[in-house]
Structure formats: C-alpha cells, structure tokens
Amino acid sequence: DAGVIQSPRHEVTEMGQEVTLRCKPISGHNSLFWYRQTMMRGLELLIYFNNNVPIDDSGMPEDRFSAKMPNASFSTLKIQPSEPRDSAVYFCASSTSSGYAKNIQYFGAGTRLSVL
C-alpha cells in the first residue's frame, strides 16, 4: 500500500484566499483524522471521521474551517478565507477501528501551508 497520501505538499497563498487540502487514506481504513502542527501549539486534532461520518469536530478552530469525507478514499480540509495565523503543517492520518491494529494511526507526509 502507498500509505496515506496528502496533496499538495506545499501551499503558499495570500490572506483571504480559499485553501483546500486533500487526503487519501490507506485502503481498508475506516477512520480518518486531520491534525494541525505548529511550534507554539504542537499537534492538535482538528476533526476525525469514522466510516465517512464526522465524529468529533471540537478541534476545528472556527467557521472558516470545514472538512468533508464524501467517500472512504477521499477527504478534504478547506479554509475559507485563509489568514496568516493558519500557517502550519496539516497532517492527515488513518486507522482501522477493529483488530489488534486498532488505534494505530498512519500519517501522511503533511501539507505545509503558508498564508502571506
């Protein structure tokens, strides 16, 4: 398996623009997680899905952030409008919710977002 695939790897945009981050989880995994990592706040869970349904979005900073999972193999995280304080590395991770490997998360390489 190719692992969790995120795109783009790097994104530079101007304040006010819409940003869409994409994630393809590992085939067969039914849980998907979006994280944000900054030096100041460390690794923060933004939202997670189980079987394509959002379970916990309490980490989403504000209404400018939204996430969707239209099917088991694709998820998006959208920021609209973007602000400089959104600059961070955004990670997607996936896991299975059953068996011995339950709870073990596999991370993508991340998207480094810079909002100017």
Added chain:
Amino acid sequence: SQQGEEDPQALSIQEGENATMNCSYKTSINNLQWYRQNSGRGLVHLILIRSNEREKHSGRLRVTLDTSKKSSSLLITASRAADTASYFCATAEEGAQKLVFGQGTRLTINP
C-alpha cells in the same frame, strides 16, 4: 488539547548512549503509543502498550507503563545518529478512536 506531558522537552546525547523519555497522562487509558517524527515528515508509529501490560520491547526500544502513576517511559538503547527525531506519546481512552498526543521530546544524537 494535549493530555500528555513529556519530559524532557529536549535531550542531547552521544551516539551509543541510551536515551530515556517520559510521558505522563491524566485519564484512564486503553493503550499508550509512541511515535517518531523526523524533521519535515509525518509521525511514524513505533510501539503500542496496552493498559494491562507493564513492559514491552521492540528491537532497541523498551517501553514501560505504570497505570497507577499514569506514566510511561521510552528507552532507546545504543542510540544512533538516525534516531535523531522528535518522539511523541499518545493515549487512547477506552472505547475511543482518537489519540491524544503529548508535546514531544526532541532527541538529538551527536556523532
């Protein structure tokens, strides 16, 4: 919010020495995991220890868990330059799918 607190925040040792990192957490857990993150990369799972286990080994890694003290330690023996990375503990509560990550320990192995 971060549940785990890791100690130390940064550790620098000579190649060949052992490295020990500690993690404390606040709630009852189903399991505790350790992850490694190399600079510019995603986190990689290293080892999982369940709440009914006290010690686990994987290669040069040794993890202990003390649920009465709500703490865990990760020992890396015979360190190598390639072990330079940040190490995170993460806890899963009973029945929960999500993990709560600590702030991480930045480990530097000097040649």
